[in-house]
Amino acid sequence: xxxxxxxxxxxxxxxxxxxxxxxxxxxxxxxxxxxxxxxxxxxxxxxxxxxxxxxxxxxxxxxxxxxxxxxxxxxxxxxxxxxxxxxxxxxxxxxxxxxxxxxxxxxxxxxxxxxxxxxxxxxxxxxxxxxxxxxx
Amino acid sequence: xxxxxxxxxxxxxxxxxxxxxxxxxxxxxxxxxxxxxxxxxxxxxxxxxxxxxxxxxxxxxxxxxxxxxxxxxxxxxxxxxxxxxxxxxxxxxxxxxxxxxxxxxxxxxxxxxxxxxxxxxxxxxxxxxxxxxxxxxx
Numbered sequence: 001x002x003x004x005x006x007x008x009x010x011x012x013x014x015x016x017x018x019x020x021x022x023x024x025x026x027x028x029x030x031x032x033x034x035x036x037x038x039x040x041x042x043x044x045x046x047x048x049x050x051x052x053x054x055x056x057x058x059x060x061x062x063x064x065x066x067x068x069x070x071x072x073x074x075x076x077x078x079x080x081x082x083x084x085x086x087x088x089x090x091x092x093x094x095x096x097x098x099x100x101x102x103x104x105x106x107x108x109x110x111x112x113x114x115x116x117x118x119x120x121x122x123x124x125x126x127x128x129x130x131x132x133x134x135x136x
Numbered sequence: 137x138x139x140x141x142x143x144x145x146x147x148x149x150x151x152x153x154x155x156x157x158x159x160x161x162x163x164x165x166x167x168x169x170x171x172x173x174x175x176x177x178x179x180x181x182x183x184x185x186x187x188x189x190x191x192x193x194x195x196x197x198x199x200x201x202x203x204x205x206x207x208x209x210x211x212x213x214x215x216x217x218x219x220x221x222x223x224x225x226x227x228x229x230x231x232x233x234x235x236x237x238x239x240x241x242x243x244x245x246x247x248x249x250x251x252x253x254x255x256x257x258x259x260x261x262x263x264x265x266x267x268x269x270x271x272x273x274x
Contacts, residue, residue: 015186016184016185016186016191017181017182017183017184017185017186017191018182018183018184018185018191018193018194019185019191019193021158021159021182022158022159022193042154043154043155043158044154044155044158045154045155046154046155046156047152047153047154047156048215051155052154052155052156052159052197052200053197053200053204053218053221054155054156054159054193054196054197054198054200054201055155055159055197057193057196057197057200057221057223058159058191058192058193058194058196058197059193060193061191061192061193061196062193076187078192078225079192079225080224080225081222081223081224081225082192082196082222082223083220083221083222084196084220084221084222085219085220086217086218086219086220086221089217
């Protein structure tokens with residue numbers, strides 16, 4: 001496991017037990033425009049030696065969740081739906097990065113998208129909708 | 137560690153290593169005779185989020201693993217890979233839940249498999265997923 005942040009990144013404070021289980025996650029930039037990253041280690045790969053789709057989706061939920069928190073000032077919010085495309089494999093030791101984009105925010109909903117890159121190449125793409133609980 | 141007594145009889149561990157085991161274990165259940173392939177996950181403390189519900193990443197991982205297994209089984213391929221996956225989160229999972237994924241093949245071509253999965257705990261539906269798999273090697 002790599003617990004030392006890559007150059008220019010600091011460690012994200014994770015609170016969900018499953019994210020702590022698969023983390024650490026790193027970040028750079030200011031609230032509302034944070035970039036997130038993690039390093040693929042032995043825990044994250046499948047029997048073919050490439051990243052497991054489940055880990056990419058978990059990282060996506062974590063990174064977009066952090067961005068959603070930024071966008072709604074830490075209100076309670078949950079993932080409603082996620083649409084994902086697996087474009088290319090990533091390997092052990094690769095740094096996976098994403099800057100989630102808030103496409104639209106309404107009173108109750110947040111629409112996000114994110115392109116996940118390794119060395120500048122997009123390997124995984126996500127669109128998702130989040131609900132702010134207690135808002136109609 | 138999973139308490140096997142909570143799982144339905146005949147459950148077989150399908151987690152051999154890597155993320156599948158680290159995020160699991162995941163189980164194959166005996167067929168129920170309705171044409172769907174059933175899989176199971178027992179929700180442990182490591183699977184939770186800070187609100188006390190199942191983490192969405194676990195549910196998507198489970199959907200991915202169940203649909204990958206099913207696409208390999210129906211195609212007879214040794215290697216398949218996820219091309220796209222959509223997951224709707226319809227209800228929260230709780231600690232100790234035995235979640236069952238029932239996977240159906242919507243369409244199969246020479247190189248692709250279209251699948252749909254429903255993830256339930258008893259009467260509660262926690263998620264529905266659809267996905268597209270590419271057959272890499274027969």
